[in-house]
Amino acid sequence: MNILAFFYINPMYLIYVGPAILLAIWAQMKVKSAYAEAGRYAAGSRLSGAEAAQRILNYHGITDVSIEPVKSFLGDHYDPRHKVLRLSPDVYQGRSLASLGIAAHEVGHAIQDATSYGPLAIRNGLVPMASIGSQLSIGLIIVGLILSYMAMSFGQALAVIGLGLFGVVVLFQLVNLPVEFNASRRARQVLLSNGLVTPVEDKIVAKVLSAAAMTYVAATITAIMTMLYYASLVLGRRD
Numbered sequence: 001m002n003i004l005a006f007f008y009i010n011p012m013y014l015i016y017v018g019p020a021i022l023l024a025i026w027a028q029m030k031v032k033s034a035y036a037e038a039g040r041y042a043a044g045s046r047l048s049g050a051e052a053a054q055r056i057l058n059y060h061g062i063t064d065v066s067i068e069p070v071k072s073f074l075g076d077h078y079d080p081r082h083k084v085l086r087l088s089p090d091v092y093q094g095r096s097l098a099s100l101g102i103a104a105h106e107v108g109h110a111i112q113d114a115t116s117y118g119p120l121a122i123r124n125g126l127v128p129m130a131s132i133g134s135q136l137s138i139g140l141i142i143v144g145l146i147l148s149y150m151a152m153s154f155g156q157a158l159a160v161i162g163l164g165l166f167g168v169v170v171l172f173q174l175v176n177l178p179v180e181f182n183a184s185r186r187a188r189q190v191l192l193s194n195g196l197v198t199p200v201e202d203k204i205v206a207k208v209l210s211a212a213a214m215t216y217v218a219a220t221i222t223a224i225m226t227m228l229y230y231a232s233l234v235l236g237r238r239d
């Protein structure tokens, strides 16, 4: 049997990771439909996402963050290194509740940064190791396992190192959850308290933001189950 096929057609992989992947697909569909629904409601305040974001920054006295459009669908993010809020075209120019909600969520990250919110600092500190981990860990595990099947003793050690690196990826995802939930909570509060949305509009904004949060939960569960699957392969070997 082709040894690589073992990793990809292994039914245990589907048992471990399959349900989490289905959850992730469901969450993606949910976020798309919530985004489309909220996109059909024009915000009563008549502000675009960029204008609302600028107002919220002003309310919080944050003057060192700039707002730029970025050409990628749902590619909205806050870049703490360059202090730039990048908003996708629909969010930047759009005047829908979806645009306002997502713009306010990204400002939520800028407020976290400005107030040195602990979990954000930890998450940012994990970025370098987590990005190395996401590129190398699975490769190291698979190469390590292949070598150990070929009775090369350092294969097992290599696989354990890969597992450890994947652990950093999982840790990153876990720390990311409070960061994302907190940004959405701040977004809703600040939109409401400044009259940028009405309580009725807030319910629609909440739908988009909780659907988006679900995608992070699904990604985290997928990462944990992937780690458990590989851990069962690496640590289950007795030789």
Ligand SMILES: [Zn+2]
Residues within 6 Å of the ligand: 105, 106, 109, 180, 183
């Ligand atoms: Zn976010």
